[in-house]
Amino acid sequence: MPVSIEDVARKANVSISTVSRVLNRRNLVNARTRQRVERAIKQLHYRPNIFARGLMLQKSEMVGLVLPDLHGEFYSEIIRGANQEARELGYNLVISSAKDSDDTQSLLEGIQQRSFLDGVAIMVSEVTGGMQELLVDFAVPFVVLDGKVDGAMHDSVVIDQGEGARAMMRHLVNTCGMQRVFFVGGLRTNVDTIARLEAHQQVLSEAGIEHGPLDIYHLDYEYDTAYALATDNIHDWAGPNRCVFAANDEMASGIVDAAAAAGVAIPDDLGVVGFDDTRVARITRPPLTTVRVPMFRMGAEAIRLLCARVADPMCHPTAISLHPQLVIRKSCKCELDA
Amino acid sequence: MPVSIEDVARKANVSISTVSRVLNRRNLVNARTRQRVERAIKQLHYRPNIFARGLMLQKSEMVGLVLPDLHGEFYSEIIRGANQEARELGYNLVISSAKDSDDTQSLLEGIQQRSFLDGVAIMVSEVTGGMQELLVDFAVPFVVLDGKVDGAMHDSVVIDQGEGARAMMRHLVNTCGMQRVFFVGGLRTNVDTIARLEAHQQVLSEAGIEHGPLDIYHLDYEYDTAYALATDNIHDWAGPNRCVFAANDEMASGIVDAAAAAGVAIPDDLGVVGFDDTRVARITRPPLTTVRVPMFRMGAEAIRLLCARVADPMCHPTAISLHPQLVIRKSCKCELDA
DNA sequence: TAATTCACTGAAAGCGCTGTCAATAGTCAA
């Protein structure tokens, strides 16, 4: 049933070498012969066997994208960017995600083991020792997304979390005049959370505002838990010149809704700001002041970098840093509202 | 640099056949020999070459997922479901999307041409003649998602759009007592839109409610355009026992927000309902009455079906029908609000 | 005219692996 290069050769009355040349370096073969071969290919519905070809070329033209999760717009945008770039560069995109870091590790081990990918872009939510070790001499070319794995030795595309978070905090403190900023982050070990929290602390210190661990909450980036937390605490939080800085829009949105349910006015009684500028930030009432993270671009840049490395495995590691952008909407009660 | 089966064989002092047997059908080789081979494999960091293996087996253990778009939660959930199922079944998931149907067609042609996938799950937003023709003797096993391609000859997993839309319309007319229901859909050619519009017409007719083409709008499933449309029309729409049935939550959300901006109260002055039950449906104020579409399950079922077919290419085509579910929230002014 | 180049083509050597087949050694019933 499957038609091979040999069948084509026979039909076109040439050798398989010639057929192969038509397929790969067309200019090496006489125009008339080429036509004959091309006709045979079409008539026979010939499709070169990808494995045989890969066996020779040791290239699959596939790159992987490993994400810590696929849930929500954040990842979906990364995928979208990666997909676009991959198609543009003629690569296929293999996507996988794993629940926790152990699972991610076994996923990567699998990829390495079976190594059918020319390269892989890796994003992890937290880095275990095992992961770090695994990557040190990972057999497949890779780039790291979102800078969770420590850098320099490999390509990476990071978002300057600190910069974004500091911009937000400075806006809250300097422009909106906030005197107390609660922080609601993800897991304590989550690197994003850590960076944002650092910015939180730093800017408060700079401004000479007292702050303590009691104003800091660690959740899981989900709407529901944030809603629950806010429901319990909203009346303690509320007050003039007070604000909640949530580490993503989902949680911020949950807090806003909890506030609305409890009769606390946003931003008059309490400011609430988010991070990521996802869909929900615009839809939440009032729309959220947040930090736009260029997710689509991150996905695209990662694949671009990856394919460059695949093409030249020895090229010098590059680190691309993407800059987040403060997006001021209606949830932080600043002068710009006008 | 790359270590082959031969290196392992040499190191373990056996033939490559034996190494191969250790790799594939371990029980055929003596326990002591096997240990020796396994040690060599480990020491040499040997990883079997996927291409050479594929060349013999003609299996890549990769399945594709072709989507019309990657934007938004709808697709992201499908991917999530597909990814989970694929991992469970030991397959890798290759994802691609194409902008329009021409692009999709060329994508599929590419997949067929290079055929490195054991199978592919295909979802298209509309079906052109070329596409239909292409699929008739598509060389790669496939299943069709969301029933856009006409069925029976191949596996498919569809969502009974009509059922969901009718349930919604009956709820609006019978329970909420709506006397006039505007319809805001996607493109005229979009199959989802067609199914939902049909339900709209049918239920209105059943209820003996007059309805004409003027109450029907065709947009693009996006928030912004719906917002704009609603801004222009909101005062014409508003009125007792009137309602807008938007073909997805995004548009419904845009309409709700436009209404809020124009001072039209939802649902008191106008009901607004959506479709899909995505994130925005819950976050919109008031939260949207909508139809929940089991996207995650659709992705998972598609891959399950696909892998079954890959395992047995001759098995009888199955059609899985998933049932949407009416989700009543606060945007439709029904008695259940109480 | 002879020597050299050129454009094109075919033969054949693998790429790394799996599976068939035959060979060997060891076991067991007779």
Place this chain on the structure above:
DNA sequence: TTGACTATTGACAGCGCTTTCAGTGAATTA
């Protein structure tokens, strides 16, 4: 002790393709 088995292993023929390398005849140059 012998023949019939069984368990274990190795040799080797491909899988379908790309890529040297070595022709072939025609065109160009000396």
